[in-house]
Amino acid sequence: MDLREEKVGGVTVVEVKGRIDSTTAPALGERLTASLEAPKVRVLLDLSRLEYISSAGFRILLLAAKRADATGSRLVLCGISGKVRQLFDLGGFLDLFTIVGSRDEGIAAAG
């Protein structure tokens, strides 16, 4: 898994490439915790280059969403398609996150 972070306007965009499994999930957790450390921030997680995600990864995403909720921040997910969308759907996670199509839509939604 590779993580790339950039600032677009007031939005922190975190792009995940590769896979999120029990081996890589902790690093994503650390990154999201850091990105969501301040209150009222806006974070966009771009999953368009994600191959797959296991339940260890969903645990991290749920924790991040809870943290964002609790601190008045906004966490938006984009680029969910194919295998990754199937896994979100199977786990019943599609309704638990703010999900948009493209990165541009995500930046608009997060901002």
Added chain:
Amino acid sequence: MIEITIVNQGSELARVAGLLDRLGAEHHLAPEALADMQVALDEVLTNITNYAYTDKAEHQIRIRFELLDNVLEAVIEDDGAPFDPLAITAPDVSTPLRERRVGGVGIHFVRSLMDEVAYDRTGERNRLVLRKRLKA
């Protein structure tokens, strides 16, 4: 047939994923099927390393991959507590975010992504067989 033995530590799981990647590359297996097997294995092995052992000792977990006729098979054997993933009821996936528990979703993934899952307990060992069809 290709086999790997790991110990019951989370840090070992990357070795299994790497072996499966190599197997997939050598035999040009469909990325979709490979991803499903990777997710299922991550769930199964995480369960074993996290919950199968109550002592602090090191235990060996054996994973064997086999390419059968149009089927990728993984056989996982451990000497942990008896655990039949087929006996677990499916999680309620409609629970609101704040009450949500991810527990149970992993096993749900295994059963949904695999075409066949079989479990048996022989003596002191769990044996789980995962099968994924490679073509429709």
